Amino acid sequence: MNDKKLYFSLALVTLLLGFGAWLAMFFQWTATQPRIANSAVSNSSESVIGSGPLFNPPGLEEAPESIREQVMLGYKIMTETQKYAGEYVGNNLACTNCHFDGGRSKNTLSLVGVGAKYPAYRGRREYTADLALRTQGCFERSMNGKAPAPDSQIMQSLLVYYQWISKGVPIYSNPPWLGIPHDLGINSTPDVIAGKKIYEDVCARCHGNDGYGTPIAPPLWGDGSFNDGAGMNRVRTFSVFSWRFMPKSAPTLTKEEALNVTAYVHEQPRPKFIATHPNKIKRVIKLPVEASK
Numbered sequence: 001m002n003d004k005k006l007y008f009s010l011a012l013v014t015l016l017l018g019f020g021a022w023l024a025m026f027f028q029w030t031a032t033q034p035r036i037a038n039s040a041v042s043n044s045s046e047s048v049i050g051s052g053p054l055f056n057p058p059g060l061e062e063a064p065e066s067i068r069e070q071v072m073l074g075y076k077i078m079t080e081t082q083k084y085a086g087e088y089v090g091n092n093l094a095c096t097n098c099h100f101d102g103g104r105s106k107n108t109l110s111l112v113g114v115g116a117k118y119p120a121y122r123g124r125r126e127y128t129a130d131l132a133l134r135t136q137g138c139f140e141r142s143m144n145g146k147a148p149a150p151d152s153q154i155m156q157s158l159l160v161y162y163q164w165i166s167k168g169v170p171i172y173s174n175p176p177w178l179g180i181p182h183d184l185g186i187n188s189t190p191d192v193i194a195g196k197k198i199y200e201d202v203c204a205r206c207h208g209n210d211g212y213g214t215p216i217a218p219p220l221w222g223d224g225s226f227n228d229g230a231g232m233n234r235v236r237t238f239s240v241f242s243w244r245f246m247p248k249s250a251p252t253l254t255k256e257e258a259l260n261v262t263a264y265v266h267e268q269p270r271p272k273f274i275a276t277h278p279n280k281i282k283r284v285i286k287l288p289v290e291a292s293k
């Protein structure tokens with residue numbers, strides 16, 4: 001082997017080793033940056049990798065004939081809310097803007113499995129929250145509108161829809177993809193100025209320079225947005241949502257950036273929440289003392 005060939009092979013080996021190390025680092029990095037839980041995380045020592053409920057919502061067309069029409073209508077209400085439930089909507093949003101693909105996606109505020117999560121008894125407050133109550137809350141707050149009555153066609157269809165997309169999720173199994181954790185888990189003071197820059201650099205191209213939305217993305221503030229009583233108006237919800245899911249389909253924010261952009265959005269104007277309907281049972285009528293023993 002002459003010198004030239006030797007140098008060449010050495011260079012090649014170095015290059016390959018470098019690339020290998022980079023690959024390993026890359027995968028380790030991505031592995032430590034999960035934006036949503038993929039499988040059930042359990043503190044129990046019996047937990048087995050891959051255990052826990054599976055994310056596997058059935059197709060809408062597969063619904064049994066007896067409920068198929070309601071399931072399809074429920075999906076349309078979620079995705080074309082203005083068209084199918086317009087009189088209950090007071091802004092420019094649709095349910096699917098936050099619950100992507102009508103909640104059937106995992107990379108969103110998913111609704112797959114809500115049928116197994118509710119009714120939920122809220123021990124401290126002593127009442128049972130069910131899906132009709134939760135849905136009314138989203139109409140009044142997230143949609144800045146009015147609560148459809150439990151016996152309305154809208155509510156009836158949505159309830160059947162939730163149940164169908166929850167098929168196969170065992171009750172009380174606590175699917176890890178549902179809900180929003182308490183916070184981003186970082187200790188940093190939100191910086192509104194830095195957040196404004198992130199908004200302009202990252203979000204504005206879809207949500208608009210003025211935040212009022214564009215044909216490709218819904219508004220983040222202003223009259224067309226959710227009101228100040230909405231879950232999304234909470235710093236933790238908005239920041240976790242943005243960190244996990246924004247920009248849509250290709251999330252890139254660091255946790256600090258998510259917190260900063262949230263602080264900026266939080267300072268912008270939005271509609272005020274006016275309660276038209278109690279969002280919980282005010283008082284549970286107790287059993288007679290004798291019977292409750």
Ligand code: HEC
Binds near residue numbers: 096
């Ligand atoms: C602006 C975003 C947004 C929009 C629009 C929205 N929601 Fe929600 N929704 C949320 C948030 C955030 C939560 C979590 C609620 C909380 O704890 O505050 C939620 C929770 C829910 C839940 C309970 C889910 C669970 O895991 O407990 C249901 C059901 C629901 N929404 C239905 C709807 C329906 C139906 C619509 C349309 C009429 C809608 N949502 C529109 C943000 C939104």
Ligand code: HEC
Binds near residue numbers: 202219226253
């Ligand atoms: C590539 C375009 C794009 C970019 C960039 C983007 N979004 Fe979105 N965003 C969307 C779309 C589209 C939806 C609605 C999704 C749907 O209906 O399926 C959405 C929905 C949202 C929602 C829930 C609905 C609402 O309007 O309240 C929030 C909150 C949000 N985005 C925040 C952000 C933030 C913060 C940034 C910047 C860090 C950002 N987005 C960047 C496309 C984008």
